[in-house]
Amino acid sequence: MKLVLGGAVATGLVVFAPEAASAQEVAVSAEDVQKNLDNVFVLVAAVLVIFMQAGFALVEAGLTRAKSVANIMMKNLMDFCAGALAFFAVGFAIAFGAQGNDFFGSGGWFLGDGAFQYGTLTMPVTFLFQVAFAATAATIVSGAMAERTKFKSYFLYSIVISALIYPVVVHWNWGGGWLAKLSTPFHDFAGSSMVHMTGGVAALMGALVLGPRLGKYGPDGKPRAIPAHNIPYAVLGTFILLIGWYGFNPGSELAADDAIGGIAVTTTLAAAAGAIVAMLVIWMKTGKPDVAMTANGLLAGLVGITAGTAAVSNVGAVVIGALAGLIVVAAVLFFDRIHIDDPVGAISVHGVCGAFGTICVGLFATEDSDFWKQGLFYGGGADQLLSQVIGVVAIAAFVAVTAGLLFLVIRSTVGLRVSQEEELAGLDVLEHGAPGYGPAVTPVVAPTPIPDSEGAAPVVAGAGS
Amino acid sequence: MIKLVTAVIKPHMLEPVKEGLRGVGVKGITVTEVKGFGRQGGHTETYRGAEYAVDLIPKLKVEVICSVDDADLVMRTIRKCAHTGKIGDGKVWIVDVERLMRVRTGEMGEEAT
Numbered sequence: 001m002k003l004v005l006g007g008a009v010a011t012g013l014v015v016f017a018p019e020a021a022s023a024q025e026v027a028v029s030a031e032d033v034q035k036n037l038d039n040v041f042v043l044v045a046a047v048l049v050i051f052m053q054a055g056f057a058l059v060e061a062g063l064t065r066a067k068s069v070a071n072i073m074m075k076n077l078m079d080f081c082a083g084a085l086a087f088f089a090v091g092f093a094i095a096f097g098a099q100g101n102d103f104f105g106s107g108g109w110f111l112g113d114g115a116f117q118y119g120t121l122t123m124p125v126t127f128l129f130q131v132a133f134a135a136t137a138a139t140i141v142s143g144a145m146a147e148r149t150k151f152k153s154y155f156l157y158s159i160v161i162s163a164l165i166y167p168v169v170v171h172w173n174w175g176g177g178w179l180a181k182l183s184t185p186f187h188d189f190a191g192s193s194m195v196h197m198t199g200g201v202a203a204l205m206g207a208l209v210l211g212p213r214l215g216k217y218g219p220d221g222k223p224r225a226i227p228a229h230n231i232p233y234a235v236l237g238t239f240i241l242l243i244g245w246y247g248f249n250p251g252s253e254l255a256a257d258d259a260i261g262g263i264a265v266t267t268t269l270a271a272a273a274g275a276i277v278a279m280l281v282i283w284m285k286t287g288k289p290d291v292a293m294t295a296n297g298l299l300a301g302l303v304g305i306t307a308g309t310a311a312v313s314n315v316g317a318v319v320i321g322a323l324a325g326l327i328v329v330a331a332v333l334f335f336d337r338i339h340i341d342d343p344v345g346a347i348s349v350h351g352v353c354g355a356f357g358t359i360c361v362g363l364f365a366t367e368d369s370d371f372w373k374q375g376l377f378y379g380g381g382a383d384q385l386l387s388q389v390i391g392v393v394a395i396a397a398f399v400a401v402t403a404g405l406l407f408l409v410i411r412s413t414v415g416l417r418v419s420q421e422e423e424l425a426g427l428d429v430l431e432h433g434a435p436g437y438g439p440a441v442t443p444v445v446a447p448t449p450i451p452d453s454e455g456a457a458p459v460v461a462g463a464g465s
Numbered sequence: 466m467i468k469l470v471t472a473v474i475k476p477h478m479l480e481p482v483k484e485g486l487r488g489v490g491v492k493g494i495t496v497t498e499v500k501g502f503g504r505q506g507g508h509t510e511t512y513r514g515a516e517y518a519v520d521l522i523p524k525l526k527v528e529v530i531c532s533v534d535d536a537d538l539v540m541r542t543i544r545k546c547a548h549t550g551k552i553g554d555g556k557v558w559i560v561d562v563e564r565l566m567r568v569r570t571g572e573m574g575e576e577a578t
Contacts (some may be wrong), residue, residue, distance in 0.1 A: 225512035286511040293513050333514045345513070 035120040037256040043125050045251025049132035052244030053080050053139060058237025059299075060143035063292055063344040066229040067426025068147045069436035075142040075154050080135045082155060083162035087134040092116070092127055094167035095134075095175045102178040105171040116175075118254055129251060130170075133195050136248075137166045140199025143344030145206040147213050148423050151431045153410045161202060165402050169194050169395050179391050184383040186391035187365075187372040189263075190252035192307035192357035193395050200351020201396050202403035203342065209407040210416055212341030214423055223336040226343065231291050238295040242271055245302050249309045263309045267302065270309075270321030274301020277325030285329070293329060296345045300328035303350055304357035307388075308364055311372050316364040323360075324353045355392045362388040467565050467578060468536035470529040472557035473499065474547040479525050485546035486529065489538055492578075495528040505552045524555060530562060530578055 057076035061069050083091075089110055094100070096116035097107035108115030117123040138161045145154065172186075173179040173194060179186035188194055218224055228234055249267045250260040278297020283289045304324030305317050312320065331348035335341075342348065362385025365375035374380025410416050417423075422430045429435055474482060479496065486494060500521035507520030529539050536559050543557045567577040 223515045225510075225515035225517035227510075227512045227517060282514060286514055288511060290511065290513055296513075329514070336513075336515055 034256070038120045038254070039122055039125045041256035041260075042121055042129050042251055042254055045247035046125070046129040046132045048244050048247025049129070049136060049251065050080075050244075052132075052136055052241050052248065055237045055240030055242075055244055056136075056139045056143070058233045058240065059295070060146060060237075060344050062230040062233030062235075062237060063143070063228045064146045065226065065426070066437060067435070068428055069229070070432050070434065071151060071427035071436075072142060072146050073436065074151065074432060075149075075158075076139055078155055079138045079142060079158035079162075082158045083135040083138040084131055086159050086163035087131045087167070088127070090163050091134055091167040092130060094164065095130065095170040096126075097175075100171065100175075102181065103172065104168060105175050105177075121254060129254070132247075133170075133191060134162050134166050137191075137195045137199040137202075138162050140196065140346050140350045141203045141206050144203035144342040144346040145210055146343045147427065148210055148417055149206070150415055150418050151427070153414055153416045156410055156414065157202075157206070157406060160406050161198075161403070165202065165399060165406075166194075166198055168402075169198050169398065172395070173391065179387075179394070182387050182390065184373055184387045185371070186387045187311070187361050187384065188307045188358055188391065189310045189361075189371075190249045190306045192303055192305075192354045193392055195354075196303045196306065196350040197354030197358065197392065197395060198399050200347050200349070200354050201399040203346045204340065204351055205400055205404040206407055207335075207340050207342050207347065209404070209411055212339055213343070214420065216341045217339060221339075223339075228292055234292055234295055238298055241299060242302065245271070245306075249306060253310070259310060265314060266305055266309045266312060266317035269314055269317040270301040270305030270324070271298050272301070273318045273321030274298050274304065274325035274328070277322045278329050279325075281326055281329040285333075292345075293332065296328050296332065296349055297325040299349045300324040300353040303353040304360065306354075307358040308361040311361055311365040311369070311375075313364075313366050316366065320357060320360050320364060324356060327356055328353055351396075355396065358392050359385065359388045362386070466533040467562035467574065468531055468533050469560050469562050470531060470536055470539045470543070470557065471560070472527045472540075472543045472547065473501070473524045473555040474527060474543070475549070475553060475555060476523055476525050478547040478549070478554075479527070481546040482527060482543055485542045486539065489542050490535075491529055491531065491539060493530075497526040497528075499524050499526045503553065503556075522553065530565065532575055532578060 053076060057073055060076065061072050064072055092111065092115065093107055093109045094105050097105035098114065098116065099107035111123065111127060115123050115127070117126045138158050141157065141161070142154065171177045173188060213226065216224060216226060245267055246264055250263045253260050253263060275294050275298035278300065279289045279294040282293040301321030301324050304320045308316070308320065328345065328348050331352040332345050335347055340347065361372060361375065362382070363375045363377050365372050365380065365384060366378050368374050368380065373384040376382055376385050407416060418427060418431070426435070483494065500523055502520050502522060507518055507522060509516045509518050527543065531539055540557050540559060548554060564573070565577045566573050
């Protein structure tokens with residue numbers, strides 16, 4: 001695949017500038033051009049994935065209440081920064097270091113000697129793309145824990161997931177660990193399980209250890225809606241996530257080749273199908289096409305297609321997206337009912353649909369390839385499906401245990417939840433010093449009062465003397 | 466004798482009320498965004514599949530200061546312009562104003578209306 005694209009560029013050089021090329025003896029081989037193209041493409045894709053941080057920030061801010069909006073933006077800002085440094089220092093080495101074992105990588109700490117590089121990509125480009133993914137896994141959690149988590153506790157969590165939990169999961173498959181060594185290797189193209197389900201399961205443990213927001217459940221135990229404070233933010237954030245996904249999925253090809261277009265198409269179709277089905281389901285259920293739920297449906301379609309984006313047909317992508325749209329609505333209502341309060345639907349979108357999408361590879365993969373076997377629905381048997389189930393169960397169990405322990409340790413040391421008064425007042429002022437939408441304007445100098453035409457003494461005369 | 470005519474109306478009825486009051490010669494009004502419930506007692510909506518109560522419904526409060534001779538006309542005009550016939554059209558009432566002063570000039574009473 002690479003030679004086709006590289007060859008076309010090299011032919012152009014020969015036809016249009018033969019003398020210049022021979023006179024200076026510039027030897028630009030097709031491989032060099034392809035290598036540079038790969039690096040440029042994946043670097044741009046990495047930036048698109050980092051742009052998803054803005055999408056997450058807006059979705060989460062929009063779907064929660066105004067009184068904690070600065071807090072949720074701050075969490076999104078800091079899980080990226082803490083995650084970037086933690087993944088640079090140790091996460092990247094644990095995920096991809098060649099000197100480790102099947103469960104834990106080692107080598108290339110702080111991007112030093114032996115740091116991993118993939119194929120034609122340089123080490124920095126490889127790292128940047130991977131750190132963008134690590135930050136995605138980390139930031140999924142903030143929405144599920146919104147409006148009631150102590151900031152410093154969330155900050156500690158985001159260091160640990162990026163330094164340890166996410167890298168170990170990645171090592172199991174992308175890092176060449178045991179999931180990549182199964183007789184039929186586990187396949188997750190861009191991270192439905194390793195990125196999204198990891199974030200989603202951590203979000204589930206966080207929400208579980210925290211408990212629901214005050215006022216989320218009535219005295220009868222029935223869930224009460226706590227409406228979003230800014231739907232335009234949530235929808236804009238959803239669009240930004242969609243755009244970022246064109247880096248997430250096609251970029252995971254890790255090369256500028258002829259597969260990236262098809263990946264972008266399956267990504268688009270699944271997103272659209274997810275949004276439409278989620279809208280129809282909630283419309284039939286409540287009588288109104290709920291905007292927030294529809295936005296969740298689009299993201300559910302994206303998360304669902306991420307594992308199989310290169311392996312499934314366009315029709316397969318529509319079916320996967322549509323089913324994810326159905327599943328996400330059922331999951332949101334389910335978690336609501338069992339008193340797990342997830343204000344933005346992160347557990348349902350990323351956890352449940354991430355697991356679903358990963359398993360779908362074993363059902364919808366159209367034919368055998370170097371990386372996956374034909375799925376059950378196309379007559380390929382259950383080998384790939386079995387590996388997908390093993391991977392999903394193993395990753396979910398590992399993240400549930402480690403993230404659960406992490407939140408329990410944080411709860412019993414620095415504390416996880418803010419005080420009741422702080423939660424009711426909103427986290428912005430007490431955690432960060434100022435409200436998200438600014439204090440009321442207070443004049444510093446009072447204007448001079450006009451002279452009283454009736455000659456009465458000013459009311460304030462003598463005050464303060 | 467000065468009267469204060471106060472009305473609580475549906476927000477989208479402000480334009481007809483404003484034009485109607487201008488039409489009968491009212492020189493100034495004060496409008497405030499308020500919330501409340503009346504006999505309808507609010508209603509429920511759904512968000513992400515869960516119900517929530519909207520018991521305080523947004524309304525506008527319109528205040529007009531006028532002479533006693535104009536008060537009934539102002540009241541009838543507001544009623545005529547704010548009327549939809551559906552539940553939640555609001556209320557209008559008249560109270561006495563004990564004293565009235567224009568801040569800029571210090572004029573009192575009728576002159577200040």
